[in-house]
Amino acid sequence: MTLPCRSWLPDGTLAPASVQNLLAGMVESWSGEWFAGEPMRVAGGLARIAAPRTELRKAVWHCCDEGVAIGLPPAGVMALGAMVLGVPAAAGQRNAHDLALLEALGKECLDGLKSRLVQCLALGKPVWHPSEAGRGEGAIHRLEAVTATRGLTLLIELSAPCFARFVREVLPEPAVGVPLGSGSAALAGIPVSLSALLGRSHITVADLAGLGCGDVLVLDRATDDILPLAVDGVPLARGRCAVVEGKRGPALEIIEAPTR
Template identity: 30%
Template sequence: MSAIPLLWLPDSALLDARTAEPVARYVQQWASEWFAAARPCLPPRWEKLAHGPATLGFALHHEGRGFRLAVHEEGRLALGSQLLGRTLAEHDLRTPQDRALIEGLVGKALASLGSLLDNVLPQDNSPDGFALPVTSADGELLLRIEAGAGLLALLARGWAGSGRKRAPLSPRSAAMGPQPLRLGARLGSSRLALAEIETLEIGDVLTLDTPLAAPLDALIDDVPNASGALALVPGESGIQLQLTRPATQW
């Protein structure tokens, strides 16, 4: 099972005003096309979403890629008032057709906002944990944008910029230069049955599976480190190893 790394930033970055600014800008852009009344108001930063009575009464109207649009049951008429440019009350909805008309208008407006945010916001999976309330100029709650820490972290990266570039690490530390290591080569192997091994005597010849001209595997402290890095050559004092590749390519 492989783990998926998650982007994490502290709450100080998630709740920074610059993290909320892009979403607020897109909401104002949407409102300029849909609202007949004054522009909506948004807080300067995201708020932690409390679970409990404060979340009751909200209905989901759009679920995007890492965010949700939720409207409180008392905010439908307020949102409809902003869309029509006149104050609506319950007694104004005299017939089911009146109510359906307002519901349809609110639904289309929220679908438009959801589509806009889907196109401009980075994609994330979980929309839980934070909220950005949208209110009228009179302070009436119109809707709430809900998002998760992952989406806020991606937004925060937009203003935080890229991380510091560290100097590349050297292949090894200078302090490790004098460290002694044992260099060897794996000559080859031969497979025999147990009965054949029991009959071996002095002078018997074992044939290895490595051709004479084949390069050998290098071993550093008995650990295979590179394939085909060494070759056997005859020397005055016995068999010697010859490099076929520099150690920097092992």
């Protein structure tokens, strides 16, 4: 049976430099391809936002089902189209045909960014959909891309599981360390007390208080029976012994090995 699991990293985990550089390079490469006049650059690093829904920033989101979202201002797609043509983003006296052209160019430019993200994050074939609420509940990792004049801010957000998968893919495999020794070898030198459980005698508290020298207690087994072994007073599930007469007095003879 395969149990469901999720990729995760502890709270407060910062993106490694290699992850930051890979995303920044992707944004700059996409920007250089589309904008000749005022390219976009990454502002800062990939920041963890614990509660993105509490922010007052208004944005139109383009989300995919693999935990990635792109956020733009309400007129951000048209602003992208204006940047592609190198014209002011303000609508001014533009007619309906001009606005439709800017919208179409902006959408194509945004699709280019989505394609770059899919390739960079190895997302497969995600399905994108617009959303006013952003990616959803939970912490996210956000990257901001801005123009030189900060006339347009574009947000790229990764969910915590998506961020963890991305970090795992980018970072090199950990070095193989020295193999650990066996548990039996590590415990071999620890001293223990091996004893035989000769038997038990059940009496009352009153009888116990009245015991004196010379009193005899009857055990529940004979000393010539096969007896269970105990280590440090704890009976073993396996291991039997017998009491035999040795050269220096009574001794234990192992009948069944405890490690069997």
